[in-house]
Structure formats: C-alpha cells, structure tokens
Amino acid sequence: MSSGWSPGKISEKEIADGEAYHRALYHSGDINQPTKWHQESSYPLIKEAMDNISEGSLVVDYGTGTGGSAIELLKKLDEKGVTIDLVLIDPLVSWFAKAREILGNREGVHFELSIRKNESGQISFRRLEEMLDGRQADVIISSSTLHLVPPKAMDDLAIQFANSLSDEGVLIWDSGDLESDFRPKNSTLLHEPYRAVREILRNNSQRVDILSKLSNEEADKSEKRLDRIFPLPFSVEVIIDSMKEAGFTSQISEKVVEFENDDAERFVLVPRLAEIAAPLVVGEQRDKEIRESLKVALKRISDDGKGTDSSYRSHWIYGTHRLGNF
Numbered sequence: 001m002s003s004g005w006s007p008g009k010i011s012e013k014e015i016a017d018g019e020a021y022h023r024a025l026y027h028s029g030d031i032n033q034p035t036k037w038h039q040e041s042s043y044p045l046i047k048e049a050m051d052n053i054s055e056g057s058l059v060v061d062y063g064t065g066t067g068g069s070a071i072e073l074l075k076k077l078d079e080k081g082v083t084i085d086l087v088l089i090d091p092l093v094s095w096f097a098k099a100r101e102i103l104g105n106r107e108g109v110h111f112e113l114s115i116r117k118n119e120s121g122q123i124s125f126r127r128l129e130e131m132l133d134g135r136q137a138d139v140i141i142s143s144s145t146l147h148l149v150p151p152k153a154m155d156d157l158a159i160q161f162a163n164s165l166s167d168e169g170v171l172i173w174d175s176g177d178l179e180s181d182f183r184p185k186n187s188t189l190l191h192e193p194y195r196a197v198r199e200i201l202r203n204n205s206q207r208v209d210i211l212s213k214l215s216n217e218e219a220d221k222s223e224k225r226l227d228r229i230f231p232l233p234f235s236v237e238v239i240i241d242s243m244k245e246a247g248f249t250s251q252i253s254e255k256v257v258e259f260e261n262d263d264a265e266r267f268v269l270v271p272r273l274a275e276i277a278a279p280l281v282v283g284e285q286r287d288k289e290i291r292e293s294l295k296v297a298l299k300r301i302s303d304d305g306k307g308t309d310s311s312y313r314s315h316w317i318y319g320t321h322r323l324g325n326f
C-alpha cells in the first residue's frame with residue numbers, strides 16, 4: 001500500500017478530468033498501450049533515470065500529473081526487478097487523484113500534494129525540502145512540467161532541487177514546450193496547436209458575446225486564467241541559468257516526436273485543457289468549436305512544413321544536472 005496524500009471525496013467532474021488526461025496518454029486508459037508521443041517523448045528521460053537508479057534508490061517525480069512518467073519508470077523497474085522508494089508530487093487534485101488510483105496499491109510509493117491553502121484561502125506551493133521531510137533523493141525526474149513553472153520561480157525551484165539531492169544525485173527533466181536556438185525548422189513546440197486554438201477562439205462570436213455580459217474585471221480575470229493554461233513558451237536558457245546559479249552542471253539533448261492529430265484532439269479535449277474555450281458552455285457545441293479550430297491550427301502547422309496531414313512534429317529538450325561534474 002502506498003502512503004501520503006489521498007484525495008478524499010472528489011467531484012464527478014474531477015474524476016472525469018483525471019480519467020481524460022490519463023486516456024490522452026494511454027489508449028483506452030490501458031497503461032500497456034501508451035500513445036506514440038507519450039512513449040517516444042518519455043523514453044530518453046526514463047532511460048537516463050534507469051542509468052542512475054539502483055536497488056533502494058530514493059526517486060522523486062516532480063509534476064506527476066495522472067502518473068504518466070511514474071508509470072513508464074515503474075514498468076522499466078519492474079522489468080529489471082529493481083525496487084525503489086518513489087515520491088510523487090503534484091499540485092492538481094483531479095489529475096493526481098488518478099495517479100493515486102492507478103499506483104495507490106504499490107509498496108514504496110508516497111504521494112505529496114504540492115500546494116496548501118492558508119486560513120484566508122490563499123494557495124501557495126510547498127517547498128520540496130519540506131515534502132521530502134529532510135531526506136535527499138538519488139534521482140529527481142520532472143517530465144513535461146518545467147515549462148509550466150513561471151520563469152520568475154525557476155531560480156528558487158532549482159535551489160529546492162539542489163537542496164533535495166544527495167551529493168551524487170541527479171536531476172533529469174524533459175519538456176516539449178521550450179524555445180531554443182537549436183529547434184529544427186521542420187518542428188514546432190508541443191503546445192503550439194493549442195495556443196493557436198486559443199487564439200482562433202479568442203474572437204469566436206459566441207465567446208465574445210458571453211464575455212461582454214460580464215463585468216470588465218470578471219472578463220479580464222477569466223481571460224488571464226485561460227492564457228495560463230498553455231502559457232507562452234520561454235527559453236531553455238532560463239532553466240539552464242537557474243540550474244547553474246544553484247550549483248548544477250548541465251547536459252542537454254533533444255529529440256523530435258511525432259504527435260498524431262487524433263492524439264492532439266484527445267489532448268485538447270481533456271476538461272482542464274478544453275477550458276481554453278471558456279466561457280463557452282461545456283458540451284457538444286463547445287467541443288465542436290475546439291475540434292474545428294484544432295483542424296485549422298494543425299493544417300497551418302502542416303502547411304508551414306512542421307507536420308504532415310496526420311501529425312505535427314514536437315521538439316523535446318532533455319536536461320540532466322548534477323551537483324558535481326559529469
């Protein structure tokens with residue numbers, strides 16, 4: 001049995017959200033049937049992690065979500081018969097609850113919800129040092145998460161990683177949504193189609209009509225929230241600089257991963273992500289608007305030479321960082 005956080009009673013909506021994201025990673029929700037993009041993008045990160053894990057290692061997965069990266073790591077560890085202590089960390093109850101449902105019966109797996117609410121209802125992130133309760137990890141992985149961390153928070157997060165690793169420890173991350181000067185011209189960023197959907201829908205007449213009935217303040221707040229779902233990408237240099245400041249040495253590599261159009265549709269229709277169409281009312285009509293906008297966005301990407309009729313090419317960056325030299 002695992003330990004730590006469990007979701008308690010969550011709403012039908014939250015359950016559906018976690019289930020939908022899980023199904024965006026695994027066909028029919030079957031962990032033995034990962035989507036091509038999930039398997040191919042996570043493969044280099046899992047391989048690097050496996051090269052640094054030994055029996056009994058303490059491993060942290062920072063940004064577990066519904067468990068996509070942890071599941072792939074545990075599959076490989078099971079294959080090799082290696083057992084570890086695995087600490088899973090995420091701020092989003094709906095997705096993290098799905099990870100708890102899938103991995104909650106495993107020995108050696110511990111869950112930490114990474115946000116807390118104070119008495120006046122304000123939400124803040126908990127520090128990694130606190131969540132590890134003074135323990136230092138041998139390996140920290142962070143898959144498809146660092147591009148969601150605001151650049152101004154990166155220096156401090158790098159310090160938390162440095163404080164939470166043993167002297168020989170290693171931090172391994174991947175991201176498909178970082179700018180770099182080495183991205184091949186025939187590829188794009190992971191979230192580019194979904195940012196394009198947001199832009200297409202920004203001027204959708206029904207949406208504009210509903211927004212116009214809100215106060216300026218309410219409309220502005222709602223629009224800002226939507227812009228944070230697929231934030232504008234920043235440069236990989238932001239992460240590399242923060243890691244350097246925190247005392248890490250870095251190795252960076254890259255890979256282009258085909259993201260199939262059907263998978264892109266399943267991805268953007270995950271309830272939390274489909275919120276980019278708010279305040280359109282949740283339902284068939286809203287989903288239709290999203291699907292149509294996505295078709296337009298994917299066609300533009302393909303016409304631009306960054307994809308084909310059936311997929312787009314996402315550019316992934318992989319970072320490995322040590323406190324000593326390589």
Ligand SMILES: C[S@@+](CC[C@H](N)C(=O)[O-])C[C@H]1O[C@@H](n2cnc3c(N)ncnc32)[C@H](O)[C@@H]1O
Pocket residue numbers: 025062063064065066067068069070090091092095142143144145148149150
């Ligand atoms: C795309 S998911 C990746 C989940 C998992 N690692 C995988 O590979 O499937 C990114 C996760 O990062 C979490 N996240 C978002 N913003 C974050 C932040 N500022 N700090 C830490 N985690 C964050 C989200 O809750 C989400 O579960």
